[in-house]
Amino acid sequence: MKKRGKIIYWVATIWLSLGMVSTGIVQLLQMEDEVQKMNTLGYPSYFLTIIGVWKILGVIAVLVPKFQLAKEWAYAGFFFIMSGAIFTHLAVGDKAVEYFGPALLLVLTIVSWYFRPEDRKLINS
Template sequence: METQNKSQKRNKIIYWIFTLWMALGMVSTAGVQLLKNKDEIENFTSLGYPIYLMTIIGVWKILGVFAVLIPKYPLLKEWAYAGFFFVMSGAVISHVISDHNLGKILPGLLLLVLTIISWYFRPADRKIV
């Protein structure tokens, strides 16, 4: 029983560290997108995406962070995690296909990995049973 409690405590710590890191990354990149940062506009257009997509993705990232962090609503959390997975895997794939360097690929890859780890270690009360 004691080992199970230690494991649950460890998993909860891992969950919160990676979730807060993911949330910070999503909010900061959403801010850059919503403020139409010059470098981000160049990044988006170099991938062939329209600038208005920055607003859509930025708003959805912020809403997703709220969904993941608020208590309850496990179905909403699953949708948010799925959205983060699709957006970040799409970003990584887009950069790889466009022959961008590792410096452009790594931020999206990091957020993708943080999303997966956060989802995997989420506590039982944040899962659909």
């Protein structure tokens, strides 16, 4: 992989990891705003714990060397969680500002996955 690709990968992966860990912690703490948002979106508050745990475990899987299959699952989970968040906000008619966070994390997920080094891929080309 060229130097440019490695830089893109690490920048995207670090920002993705920071975003997932920070939102995961907020969800695990079940802060009042998050609980209220989940209720507005139609989800039970315990869903925050499930999502928070999986986000943090996903970040660990993406950052730790080896375990390529776990990385693929983590990227898939991030994709499903963020695309689901976007569609949920669409379904309840939220303002455009509500889409920014999930959309940014979705883009970072795709960029990080696409530019990951060969040794972090399940099947090397």
